Amino acid sequence: MNLHIRVFTIGTLAKAAGVSTPTIRYYEEIGLLPPAHRTAGGQRTYDDDDLGRLTFIKQCRDFGFGIDQVRVLLDLSISDSRDCTETRDIAQLHLNEVREKLSELRLLEQRLEGFVSRCNVACAGGPGQDCVIFKDMSAPAKGGCCG
Amino acid sequence: MNLHIRVFTIGTLAKAAGVSTPTIRYYEEIGLLPPAHRTAGGQRTYDDDDLGRLTFIKQCRDFGFGIDQVRVLLDLSISDSRDCTETRDIAQLHLNEVREKLSELRLLEQRLEGFVSRCNVACAGGPGQDCVIFKDMSAPAKGGCCG
DNA sequence: CGTACTCCTTCAAGTAACTTGAGGTTCAAG
DNA sequence: CTTGAACCTCAAGTTACTTGAAGGAGTACG
CATH class of the missing domain: 1.10.287 (Helix Hairpins)
Incomplete structure (x- = not known):
């Protein structure tokens, strides 16, 4: 199988996830993304995990969830100890807002x-x-x- | 007939028009409302004309028109030289956005x-x-x- | 190895339309 | 004359980023 590791610059990651590069920096700044690894010269690098996380964030935003809700959804999406009704409740709440x-x-x-x-x-x-x-x-x- | 002139403080004007007092000051600052008359002590006073203009602004905002559109609508609503199709076009444009x-x-x-x-x-x-x-x-x- | 060019860096400010807060003044009532 | 509500200005906060300035990093070509 093909286990070659992809490495992204901020620009290629941006294209892959469908967001802008300032947005990625912004997400890092507010803690939605972990601090990126850097090259010797100080430029950010990313891998497939980062792409996964960023894509998830993008999806949530496209669904109209606010940043704070995305934070919770991110937590829930990697938690094995928390109950999935929390996720449903957030979606339900958002659905109510959409309906209003x-x-x-x-x-x-x-x-x-x-x-x-x-x-x-x-x-x-x-x-x-x-x-x-x-x-x-x-x-x-x-x-x-x-x- | 009852031609008594009503004078409003910023607070009573706010209640009458259904907006907040900081919003009134803000509208003055950005030129949607003319600079208010002041008491000797420096407090703003308003009359029925001001109430009319502010109420109009409030209605437009409730209809979802942006501040810049409200500026144009205000102009149109007191103009006798400009064509009413302008007004309709703004409404139509906004309607399209609402539909999207x-x-x-x-x-x-x-x-x-x-x-x-x-x-x-x-x-x-x-x-x-x-x-x-x-x-x-x-x-x-x-x-x-x-x- | 130089240089050209793109992409990257940080930091600050701008966007919409207000709201909130701090710190101080004016007004009306009693 | 004092109390308390309502007023004043100015600055900063809100949401979720975008835009701009000034300069550094990475890569390809000769």
Whole structure:
């Protein structure tokens, strides 16, 4: 089998994981990644383990988990003593947040849609200050939306 | 008729418009609100015009418009020489962004939903490192999602 | 061995839209 | 005149990075 060890510079690691090089340095700085090994000249080097960890972080971020949640997920993903319900609970919590955001955005979409089409029908091309959008915007949403 | 002039302190204005007092000072600092009149002692005072302008800003922000968009909308809302299609275009642009965000979030919701229910079925209570969520998370989304 | 070129280094500041905190002043009531 | 709430300014914190300046390291070519 092919057990050759890959060594990455920060740039190649960045490409492999799909993040930017400053982001990698930033993750090191805040402790998401361990301090990198260095060449004699002081440049960072990485191996496949680092790539694995970084890829995991990237996935979590893409799923919308915050940095602090990623920290916990990283711990959980290498722990054999902690319970997997913790992981599920974090995912559930995040799912709830996503759903709240979704319903806010759905309401927003409807209202903006209404603004645009009413403007097209009622006042497009007219004087700026008379636009129906300004009147529409003064009417508060039923059910509340937005932060 | 009742033409009594209302005068607000920053705190009462904040309550009336539904924003915080530091936010009002911040809006003044960045030029969204004109420099407030002051008492002899240096405290800010406001009138109904200020309340109107601040309320308008607040509405725009609630609709998710960015500060720079609010600047333009403020201009448009008091302009008689500019065309109302500008307003509609800003709303349309924002609507497009909302829709993009919506489709990202819908995909995210589905995937997170899947994570949680699969964990409940397959591994809830098991060792942290074996959670199916970690395996699921490694599978990239079809169609792409997230930033 | 020089030199050209890319990639790397650190450190500081910028981004959005505010919030929080420290330390001190003004106002209204009693 | 004193108390206490509300106000003032200025600086720093928040999130998750990005951008920029000034200079060093690594590699390929002649």
